[in-house]
Amino acid sequence: MIVGIDLGTTHSLVGIYGDTGSQLFPNALGDVLTPSVVSVDESGVLVGQPARERLISHPQRTVANFKRWMGSSRETRLGDRSFRPEELSAMVLRSLVADAEAALGEPVREAVISVPAYFSDAQRKATRTAGELAGLKVERLVNEPTAAALAYGLQDREGEGRFLVFDLGGGTFDVSILELFDGVVEVHASTGDNYLGGEDFLDVMVEAFARDHALTLRDLAAHELAQLRRRLEQAKRSLGQDGSAAIEVSLQGRALEWRIDEARFSSLGEPLVQRMRAPVERALRDARLQPGQLDEIVLVGGASRMPQVARLVSRMFGRLPLRHVNPDQAVALGATVAAGLKARDERLEEIILTDVCPYTLGTQVSRREDNGQVRNGYFHPIIPRNSTVPVSREDDFYPMTAEQKQVRIDVYQGESPMVANNIKLGELNVPIAGHAAPEQRGVTVRFTYDVNGLLQVEVREHATGKVHELVLEQNPGLLGADEIRERLAALQALKVHPREQQENLQALARAERLYEEYLAQRTLLQEWIARFRSVLESQDTDLVDTHRRQLHQAMDELEAQA
Structure with a gap:
C-alpha cells in the first residue's frame, strides 16, 4: 500500500488512490488537515492541532513552519533536546502514517511525498531523509504543481491542452506549465519562490499592527507574539469574506484594538503580490508561450484564497482561474494519484507523467582573458533548467596549466553567470596523470538528475578511465548515513502520545x-x-x-x- 502525502508548511495531509479514486484520511480529531506543528511536553511529543494550541501557552516547547528550514542545518530546541527540520517533519509524517493505518487497518511503509517544484537538491534529500526517519520508503517525490494538476483530473480531459498551475501555499510559491496529450502529462516549465507564501502576508500584518501601536516586536514575549499572530491569522482569513476584520489583544499589559479592511491588506501585501509576477513570466518564457496560448489557469494552495491573488491572475491572463477543487487539498489529492501511478493501479495505467528540473545545474570554470590573465568563478551549465527528467548530460574539462596535478569539480545550482551568486552543492578533487598526453589530462563530468529531483555526479579520468562519484560533503543541510541511523534511534525512543x-x-x-x-x-x-x-x-x-x-x-x- 503506497500512500500519497502533502507535507506542507502550514498543514499536512495523507491519503490513497482507492476503489473510488482519491481518498484523504482524517486525523484523530476528524479533520483531513493536520497542522504541521510539533510540541514537546513532560511526557512526550504532540503533533497537529494539540501542538498548535500550545504555540501560545508553551512557545518555547512548540515549533511551526519548519518546512522552510529543510535542507539547512538549523536546529530547534524543544524541552531538553534539539531537533533538525528533518526530525520535526518526520514526526508529522509519523502522525499522518498513524492516521492512514487507523483508516486502512494495515501497516503503511511506502509513500509518495509532494515537494515544492522549486525545492533544491538539498531540500529534496532532506525530505527523503524525513521519510526514512518516519519509517517510510519514499517511492517518489512529486512536485506540488504537478500533483495539483493530477488532482484536477486534467489527465482525464479529452484532447490536448496547456495549463498553468499557480500554487501559493503557507510558505512556498510554485508555478508550473503543463501540456496534456494522449494520456501524457508533460511539464514544460517550473519556477517559484521557496520563501513566499501565506506566512509572509501574515508577517506584513504583524508589522503594520506593531507600527500602528508603536510596538517593538522583539520586545514582545514569545507567547505574546504567538497570540498576536493567531489573532491576525483569524482576521486575515475573514477579510476575504467580510471585507474587514477587527481584533482585540492584550500585549505588555495593554489592551489593544485594531481594525483592517481588505483595501489596506491589499496595499500591505502588494510588494508580495508583485513578487509573484517574475516566476510566472519566467515560466511562460521558458515554455515559449504567450498568456493567450494557455487553456486554463489552476489556482491551488490555501493562501491562493486571498482576493488579491485571484485579481493578479485575472489581470495577467485576462480570465478567471479554476478553483473547484479545495485549494488546501489539491496537492494531497494529486499525491494520491501519483501514488496510484507508482503502484501501477490499473485505472491509471494509461497515464504517463513527466516532470522537469527546475534549476540549472553546472560547475565552476576558469577563463583566460585577452590579456592572458586567468579569472575564476564562471558558471558553466551542464543541465539547463526545465530539462525533462530523468536527464543525464556530460561535458569535458581540462586543466588550465601543464603543472596542474588535479582538477576540482565544484557543483552549483542557479541561474547566475557567476558561481558566487548560485548555490554550491559540493565539490570533488580529481587527480590528473602528469605523464599523459594533453588530450588525456582532462575529465568527463556527468550530471544525472532523476524523477525525484535528486542529483548524481560522476567524474571520469580520461587517462585511466577511473570514475569518481561526488559526495556532497560541503552541504551542511545533509545528514550522513551514520547520523541518520543515530537520529532514527533517538526518534524511536521518544514517546508519542497515543x-x-x-x-x-x-x-x-x-x-x-x-x-x-x-x-x-x-x-x-x-x-x-x-x-x-x-x-x-x-x-x-x-x-x-x-x-x-x-x-x-x-x-x-x-x-x-x-
Missing part, C-alpha cells in the same frame, strides 16, 4: 491557550482544566467524552463572547 488520546490532549491544550489569552476568565478556566483532568483520571470513556464535549462548548461560548 492517537486515541488526541481529542483529550487537544481539549486541554485549547483550555491552556485560552487561559493564556483571557486574563479575566483565568479562575474559571483553571476550574475547567482541573475538573477535566480529574475526569480523565477516572478512565471512564463515556464520562470523558461527555465532559470533553461540554468543555468545548463552554470554550466556544467564551471565545464567541470575547
Whole structure:
C-alpha cells in the first residue's frame, strides 16, 4: 500500500488512490488537515492541532513552519533536546502514517511525498531523509504543481491542452506549465519562490499592527507574539469574506484594538503580490508561450484564497482561474494519484507523467582573458533548467596549466553567470596523470538528475578511465548515513502520545491557550482544566467524552463572547 502525502508548511495531509479514486484520511480529531506543528511536553511529543494550541501557552516547547528550514542545518530546541527540520517533519509524517493505518487497518511503509517544484537538491534529500526517519520508503517525490494538476483530473480531459498551475501555499510559491496529450502529462516549465507564501502576508500584518501601536516586536514575549499572530491569522482569513476584520489583544499589559479592511491588506501585501509576477513570466518564457496560448489557469494552495491573488491572475491572463477543487487539498489529492501511478493501479495505467528540473545545474570554470590573465568563478551549465527528467548530460574539462596535478569539480545550482551568486552543492578533487598526453589530462563530468529531483555526479579520468562519484560533503543541510541511523534511534525512543488520546490532549491544550489569552476568565478556566483532568483520571470513556464535549462548548461560548 503506497500512500500519497502533502507535507506542507502550514498543514499536512495523507491519503490513497482507492476503489473510488482519491481518498484523504482524517486525523484523530476528524479533520483531513493536520497542522504541521510539533510540541514537546513532560511526557512526550504532540503533533497537529494539540501542538498548535500550545504555540501560545508553551512557545518555547512548540515549533511551526519548519518546512522552510529543510535542507539547512538549523536546529530547534524543544524541552531538553534539539531537533533538525528533518526530525520535526518526520514526526508529522509519523502522525499522518498513524492516521492512514487507523483508516486502512494495515501497516503503511511506502509513500509518495509532494515537494515544492522549486525545492533544491538539498531540500529534496532532506525530505527523503524525513521519510526514512518516519519509517517510510519514499517511492517518489512529486512536485506540488504537478500533483495539483493530477488532482484536477486534467489527465482525464479529452484532447490536448496547456495549463498553468499557480500554487501559493503557507510558505512556498510554485508555478508550473503543463501540456496534456494522449494520456501524457508533460511539464514544460517550473519556477517559484521557496520563501513566499501565506506566512509572509501574515508577517506584513504583524508589522503594520506593531507600527500602528508603536510596538517593538522583539520586545514582545514569545507567547505574546504567538497570540498576536493567531489573532491576525483569524482576521486575515475573514477579510476575504467580510471585507474587514477587527481584533482585540492584550500585549505588555495593554489592551489593544485594531481594525483592517481588505483595501489596506491589499496595499500591505502588494510588494508580495508583485513578487509573484517574475516566476510566472519566467515560466511562460521558458515554455515559449504567450498568456493567450494557455487553456486554463489552476489556482491551488490555501493562501491562493486571498482576493488579491485571484485579481493578479485575472489581470495577467485576462480570465478567471479554476478553483473547484479545495485549494488546501489539491496537492494531497494529486499525491494520491501519483501514488496510484507508482503502484501501477490499473485505472491509471494509461497515464504517463513527466516532470522537469527546475534549476540549472553546472560547475565552476576558469577563463583566460585577452590579456592572458586567468579569472575564476564562471558558471558553466551542464543541465539547463526545465530539462525533462530523468536527464543525464556530460561535458569535458581540462586543466588550465601543464603543472596542474588535479582538477576540482565544484557543483552549483542557479541561474547566475557567476558561481558566487548560485548555490554550491559540493565539490570533488580529481587527480590528473602528469605523464599523459594533453588530450588525456582532462575529465568527463556527468550530471544525472532523476524523477525525484535528486542529483548524481560522476567524474571520469580520461587517462585511466577511473570514475569518481561526488559526495556532497560541503552541504551542511545533509545528514550522513551514520547520523541518520543515530537520529532514527533517538526518534524511536521518544514517546508519542497515543492517537486515541488526541481529542483529550487537544481539549486541554485549547483550555491552556485560552487561559493564556483571557486574563479575566483565568479562575474559571483553571476550574475547567482541573475538573477535566480529574475526569480523565477516572478512565471512564463515556464520562470523558461527555465532559470533553461540554468543555468545548463552554470554550466556544467564551471565545464567541470575547
